[in-house]
Amino acid sequence: MTDPDLLASLAAAVQARPDDLTLRLHLAELLLAVDRQDDALAHLSAALAQDPADERTRALMRRALSGPETASDDPDAEPVWDGSSTAAAGSDSAGRDEVDWGAYESELRAVAPRFGTAGGHDDAADRAFDVEPSAVRLADVGGMVEVKQRLELAFLAPLRNPKLRRLYSKSLRGGLLLYGPPGCGKTFLAKALAGELGAGFLSVSAADVLDRWLGSSERNVHEVFRSARRHAPCVVFLDEVDALAVRRSKAGGAMRATVNQLLAELDGLESDNDGVFVLAATNAPWDVDTALRRPGRLDRMALVLPPDEPAREAILGYHLRGRPIADIDLGRLVAATDGFSGADLAHLCQSAAEYAMHDSLERGVARMIGPADFDRALREVRPSTGPWLEAARNTVLFANSGGEYDELAGYLKRRRLL
Ligand SMILES: Nc1ncnc2c1ncn2[C@@H]1O[C@H](COP(=O)(O)OP(=O)(O)OP(=O)(O)O)[C@@H](O)[C@H]1O
Numbered sequence: 001m002t003d004p005d006l007l008a009s010l011a012a013a014v015q016a017r018p019d020d021l022t023l024r025l026h027l028a029e030l031l032l033a034v035d036r037q038d039d040a041l042a043h044l045s046a047a048l049a050q051d052p053a054d055e056r057t058r059a060l061m062r063r064a065l066s067g068p069e070t071a072s073d074d075p076d077a078e079p080v081w082d083g084s085s086t087a088a089a090g091s092d093s094a095g096r097d098e099v100d101w102g103a104y105e106s107e108l109r110a111v112a113p114r115f116g117t118a119g120g121h122d123d124a125a126d127r128a129f130d131v132e133p134s135a136v137r138l139a140d141v142g143g144m145v146e147v148k149q150r151l152e153l154a155f156l157a158p159l160r161n162p163k164l165r166r167l168y169s170k171s172l173r174g175g176l177l178l179y180g181p182p183g184c185g186k187t188f189l190a191k192a193l194a195g196e197l198g199a200g201f202l203s204v205s206a207a208d209v210l211d212r213w214l215g216s217s218e219r220n221v222h223e224v225f226r227s228a229r230r231h232a233p234c235v236v237f238l239d240e241v242d243a244l245a246v247r248r249s250k251a252g253g254a255m256r257a258t259v260n261q262l263l264a265e266l267d268g269l270e271s272d273n274d275g276v277f278v279l280a281a282t283n284a285p286w287d288v289d290t291a292l293r294r295p296g297r298l299d300r301m302a303l304v305l306p307p308d309e310p311a312r313e314a315i316l317g318y319h320l321r322g323r324p325i326a327d328i329d330l331g332r333l334v335a336a337t338d339g340f341s342g343a344d345l346a347h348l349c350q351s352a353a354e355y356a357m358h359d360s361l362e363r364g365v366a367r368m369i370g371p372a373d374f375d376r377a378l379r380e381v382r383p384s385t386g387p388w389l390e391a392a393r394n395t396v397l398f399a400n401s402g403g404e405y406d407e408l409a410g411y412l413k414r415r416r417l418l
């Protein structure tokens with residue numbers, strides 16, 4: 001049995017040295033040993049925010065989440081979104097997740113005073129944004145084990161666990177920023193996360209929101225979140241968020257107002273109680289306004305790298321399905337396409353099909369798509385991730401003082417690009 005005094009001293013030490021991961025993990029482990037899951041989870045959440053890739057933290061987090069208390073409190077973890085917590089003011093039968101909707105509404109009115117949030121008002125100029133159901137699940141995303149594990153731990157597990165949600169509603173408020181080279185599955189992963197949460201998917205790009213009429217862009221941003229709340233549970237996916245949230249130092253007045261509105265909307269989301277989850281994606285995280293990355297906003301980042309072998313196999317398999325192919329060695333294709341993005345792989349399959357088709361037309365005899373077509377396509381289609389990795393390298397070299405791109409640095413080192 002661990003001495004409570006020892007735990008108190010350790011807690012004080014952690015408070016004095018919040019960045020000492022080893023110390024914090026030691027404390028978390030001792031807390032788990034005396035069944036103080038809640039306290040352990042608080043420390044593990046902090047540790048995870050500090051270094052999401054740390055294996056010791058992940059292992060302890062898994063242990064904490066499967067602990068006896070949390071297990072009994074979470075008899076029906078599916079569906080992930082616990083609809084009961086949205087029930088009208090008050091608490092559900094188990095007394096969980098008390099939601100004071102009155103206070104909540106007034107808080108929202110305070111953050112978005114210009115447009116109001118009360119239900120009755122429906123201006124003719126209001127735009128409705130489409131919310132689609134998402135049928136994609138993480139299991140549909142080929143390979144990419146590491147990023148999937150990471151998303152599970154940093155995003156899905158806390159949301160799945162009602163106890164954790166209640167305890168850390170504040171710290172779970174923020175959204176997740178997926179970043180990486182173009183065409184490597186960020187949008188696909190975001191859809192899969194919506195699928196896992198059983199939530200609708202509302203995808204917004206800068207073009208959907210930016211408006212040539214001064215002031216309309218802010219209104220559009222506001223409408224996006226209003227639509228999402230109306231369709232909760234819902235994932236708001238801010239695609240190409242660097243174009244939507246340009247660093248304000250670089251932005252003109254109108255753009256700045258749009259960024260400010262986005263910040264207000266993010267701050268106005270009260271934990272997950274309104275069932276709106278924010279995901280964003282960008283190829284250029286370094287161009288995103290830093291205010292957007294502060295705690296409670298898009299405060300977690302996940303790197304989505306070019307597809308690894310199993311992912312390439314899944315993507316190639318998908319694009320070859322239904323095409324007339326013969327004698328294709330999928331393993332060889334997978335090995336020959338290191339560094340290719342998902343979009344490059346689609347392009348490769350398309351090119352091989354075109355060669356076979358041209359050939360068939362020339363000879364007047366239809367033939368299957370064969371290995372020679374792929375060899376030819378492989379000579380023409382080059383991986384497109386190179387320029388991105390080069391830009392990323394510069395950022396890691398010159399703008400990683402805060403350590404936010406450590407994961408990227410690790411990848412570049414493994415590939416001997418750094
Ligand atoms: N791991 C994977 N498993 C299966 N399909 C994948 C995988 N990764 C990507 N794809 C496929 O590759 C295509 C490109 O992915 P996606 O559009 O999600 O990339 P992106 O990172 O959002 O690109 P962009 O930066 O251009 O928006 C998608 O059609 C998706 O079906």
Ligand SMILES: [Mg+2]
Binds near residue numbers: 186187281
């Ligand atoms: Mg995309």
